[in-house]
Amino acid sequence: MINFLHNFSPQAVLFDFGWFKIYWYGVFIVLGIIAGLNVVLRLAKKNQINSEEVYNLGFYLIIFSLIGARIYAVFLDLPYYLQNPEEIIAVWHGGLAIHGGILGGALTLIIYSYKKNQSFWKWADIIAPAIALGQTIGRFGNYFNQELFGTPTSLPWGIPIDLPNRPLSYLSARYFHPTFLYESILNLVNFLILIFVWERGVKKSGIIFGIYLINYSIIRILMEFLRTDKAPELLGIRWPVLMSLGLIIFGLTLVFKRKIKK
Numbered sequence: 698m699i700n701f702l703h704n705f706s707p708q709a710v711l712f713d714f715g716w717f718k719i720y721w722y723g724v725f726i727v728l729g730i731i732a733g734l735n736v737v738l739r740l741a742k743k744n745q746i747n748s749e750e751v752y753n754l755g756f757y758l759i760i761f762s763l764i765g766a767r768i769y770a771v772f773l774d775l776p777y778y779l780q781n782p783e784e785i786i787a788v789w790h791g792g793l794a795i796h797g798g799i800l801g802g803a804l805t806l807i808i809y810s811y812k813k814n815q816s817f818w819k820w821a822d823i824i825a826p827a828i829a830l831g832q833t834i835g836r837f838g839n840y841f842n843q844e845l846f847g848t849p850t851s852l853p854w855g856i857p858i859d860l861p862n863r864p865l866s867y868l869s870a871r872y873f874h875p876t877f878l879y880e881s882i883l884n885l886v887n888f889l890i891l892i893f894v895w896e897r898g899v900k901k902s903g904i905i906f907g908i909y910l911i912n913y914s915i916i917r918i919l920m921e922f923l924r925t926d927k928a929p930e931l932l933g934i935r936w937p938v939l940m941s942l943g944l945i946i947f948g949l950t951l952v953f954k955r956k957i958k959k
Contacts, residue, residue: 720841724838729835736830744823765799774927830888840856847873851872855874874923891908901955906948910947
């Protein structure tokens, strides 16, 4: 695996039929959605929720989470998209921000739970491990798009990045940190932790979702120290870091309050 990453130069297109192209990015997004949906089906069954209910909710969650992820990604690189408005809908080129996906999904789940008179926190706990597994798989799409990579490295698992995809300051570098792989592995660990907590059982819903937010936000902050892509800053701090810090605070508050209320 290490030698493969070090020597192989990834390409964004999986199949090119001329008028129709299949992109690796889209393939991994779909695979992540399918894997996550299967996790939700299994956990929902343990909570006596039928598969029809899962598919009904899943339809809305998938659509509006993707829309939220895209809107948020456009916001993070707004000057570029204002100059290239045709790229706003070009999701196959990459550009889905997980924070936007979480916000879009959460809003959708709030509305769905309210209309169906169901527990938001119960659903959030069921969905949280699925998000982590989906991220584990979906991050490989960034590898084939040659995006969101880290700083230059001489480590044997460094990945090559084509010149057009590098920042100007790194034109002379050869290999870069595969942040997609780091995050994918850490998201897998997060998934296993959440499933472990699920199997142990929790007395109050919302705790597992809170743990997910804490774990992923820590992962994201660590990755932000390596990533070279542009992001808005506030007081010299990258916006994704600030967003992650906010989610850590929210997650800790949620876990603490739900734990006390047990």
